[in-house]
Amino acid sequence: MMSLTQRNLTQRNLTQSTRWNRFKAVPFALGMVGLTILSPALVNPAIAQEKAMKTLTVTGKGFEDIQTTLAQVRLGVEAQGKTANEVQQEAARRSNAVVTLLRSRRVDKLETTGINLSPVYSYANNTQKLTGYSASNIVSFRVPTETAGTLLDDAVKAGASRIDGVSFVAADDAIAAAQKQALRKATQDAQSQADAVFSALNLTKKEIVSVQINAASPPPPIPVQAERFAKLSAADASTPVVGGEQRVEGSVTLQFNY
Numbered sequence: 001m002m003s004l005t006q007r008n009l010t011q012r013n014l015t016q017s018t019r020w021n022r023f024k025a026v027p028f029a030l031g032m033v034g035l036t037i038l039s040p041a042l043v044n045p046a047i048a049q050e051k052a053m054k055t056l057t058v059t060g061k062g063f064e065d066i067q068t069t070l071a072q073v074r075l076g077v078e079a080q081g082k083t084a085n086e087v088q089q090e091a092a093r094r095s096n097a098v099v100t101l102l103r104s105r106r107v108d109k110l111e112t113t114g115i116n117l118s119p120v121y122s123y124a125n126n127t128q129k130l131t132g133y134s135a136s137n138i139v140s141f142r143v144p145t146e147t148a149g150t151l152l153d154d155a156v157k158a159g160a161s162r163i164d165g166v167s168f169v170a171a172d173d174a175i176a177a178a179q180k181q182a183l184r185k186a187t188q189d190a191q192s193q194a195d196a197v198f199s200a201l202n203l204t205k206k207e208i209v210s211v212q213i214n215a216a217s218p219p220p221p222i223p224v225q226a227e228r229f230a231k232l233s234a235a236d237a238s239t240p241v242v243g244g245e246q247r248v249e250g251s252v253t254l255q256f257n258y
Contacts, residue, residue, distance in 0.1 A: 055209065058193040059253045062185025064178040068168035068243040071148035072221055074113060075155055075163045076138035080120065084133045088117055091135035094159030099139060101158045105151055107141040114138035138164060148241040167221035168243040175248060179216040182250030190254040203258045210255035219246040 077098060079090035102110055117135045121128050143151055145168060152163065170178070198205045222244050 053257050055255050055257050057255045058190045060186040060190025061251050062182045063249045064181045065245045065247050066170045066174050066178045068170050070142045070169050071145045072167045074140045074165045075160045078136045078161045080134045082132050087133040087135045095137040097159045107143045110141040113140045145243040167223045169221045178248035182248050186250040186252040206257045209257050212253040214251035216250040
């Protein structure tokens with residue numbers, strides 16, 4: 001039989017052991033709570049945001065056709081002779097006459113684009129012989145298309161002996177306005193594509209989260225071969241010059257969330 005004193009001691013030890021086990025269980029429980037807090041979504045909010053926000057990216061395109069109103073012309077003079085000095089002087093004299101004419105007609109963006117002086121050789125019996133020199137001066141300018149033909153004819157009369165190229169461009173303000181219109185159409189195209197996709201997938205489109213303008217560059221000039229003008233000038237009293245249209249293109253990328 002256990003005495004009363006021994007029984008009290010045994011109960012006291014059991015009580016202390018139970019309390020100690022409960023005390024040791026507290027850090028373990030706190031550790032479990034800590035593991036829950038350190039989940040990847042809470043440690044890196046970007047992961048949670050990426051899971052919460054789904055996006056659709058579409059690229060729209062638009063274009064605008066505008067009429068060209070200006071002719072970009074490159075023409076010049078050529079001279080040949082026995083000595084470099086006389087050839088250069090003749091080319092300069094004729095170039096001055098042509099430039100004076102162009103300035104009197106108030107052409108736009110007049111500039112010299114090339115000056116050349118080179119020897120001319122003949123070849124006979126595997127022998128190279130210097131026979132003279134050739135010089136050329138080239139200028140470029142812009143002029144309204146409707147006056148380009150008459151001006152080319154007058155430039156030839158003033159001393160021009162070569163037409164290196166003619167291309168057609170729209171005015172700068174017309175190109176700028178067309179660029180804006182092309183971007184509007186590209187934006188509408190991107191929105192239309194997004195609506196079609198969301199409708200097909202039965203999803204709800206939300207706000208736009210990203211806008212990117214990919215391109216709205218000016219169109220390149222429309223070139224015309226110089227040989228065409230040489231043939232027309234020889235056959236007709238006045239050289240006809242007819243412009244065309246330029247296409248300005250734009251591209252816009254939109255990103256929607258849903």
